[in-house]
Amino acid sequence: DQQVKQNSPSLSVQEGRISILNCDYTNSMFDYFLWYKKYPAEGPTFLISISSIKDKNEDGRFTVFLNKSAKHLSLHIVPSQPGDSAVYFCAARRTASKLTFGTGTRLQVTL
Amino acid sequence: KAGVTQTPRYLIKTRGQQVTLSCSPISGHRSVSWYQQTPGQGLQFLFEYFSETQRNKGNFPGRFSGRQFSNSRSEMNVSTLELGDSALYLCASSLGRVDYEQYFGPGTRLTVT
Numbered sequence: 195d196q197q198v199k200q201n202s203p204s205l206s207v208q209e210g211r212i213s214i215l216n217c218d219y220t221n222s223m224f225d226y227f228l229w230y231k232k233y234p235a236e237g238p239t240f241l242i243s244i245s246s247i248k249d250k251n252e253d254g255r256f257t258v259f260l261n262k263s264a265k266h267l268s269l270h271i272v273p274s275q276p277g278d279s280a281v282y283f284c285a286a287r288r289t290a291s292k293l294t295f296g297t298g299t300r301l302q303v304t305l
Numbered sequence: 306k307a308g309v310t311q312t313p314r315y316l317i318k319t320r321g322q323q324v325t326l327s328c329s330p331i332s333g334h335r336s337v338s339w340y341q342q343t344p345g346q347g348l349q350f351l352f353e354y355f356s357e358t359q360r361n362k363g364n365f366p367g368r369f370s371g372r373q374f375s376n377s378r379s380e381m382n383v384s385t386l387e388l389g390d391s392a393l394y395l396c397a398s399s400l401g402r403v404d405y406e407q408y409f410g411p412g413t414r415l416t417v418t
Contacts, residue, residue, distance in 0.1 A: 237409030292361040297347035
């Protein structure tokens with residue numbers, strides 16, 4: 195049972211434009227959500243997180259939006275840069291429980 | 306501060322053998338989690354240790370086991386290896402129970418032939 199889903203396996207965006215990566219979840223008990231970025235041959239790198247008591251968190255070019263009623267979160271990257279090309283994983287957990295990851299979305303930022 | 310380190314980085318084993326992977330967390334981190342990454346499956350949670358105690362466990366067979374030492378270093382062991390165990394095994398550490406940000410190591414690439 196995939197409790198965290200990233201339905202788009204890949205996304206291609208032009209440099210300078212906005213990248214929007216989406217994630218859906220089914221477990222209403224999740225209270226913390228995270229995004230990780232992964233380059234080949236490296237472990238995932240923490241990017242940004244959001245608590246369920248918020249609906250938006252911003253860090254530089256990265257903004258995460260949470261829509262609890264829709265059980266949906268999204269990561270916006272503005273403006274997109276070639277170095278952002280990587281696989282992005284969303285993850286969710288409830289207090290003191292394990293992190294559940296999505297299957298990832300490969301972002302390609304083209305020149 | 307040094308990051309999470311994992312050894313070895315690459316490993317080739319034969320079906321039926323066993324393997325032990327090692328993870329050293331970031332200094333001061335007491336929680337260590339292990340994940341298996343395979344193409345199309347994302348990161349599948351194996352187990353999590355905190356202060357030498359297994360706190361959470363994923364849906365993997367008993368062939369997969371782990372432990373954590375008093376210095377927070379952790380090992381995971383896979384016995385009777387199967388071809389399907391070929392994957393990238395990732396270790397992540399965090400400060401403790403209430404810290405949600407996990408910091409990952411580079412992983413160990415295990416190939417079972």
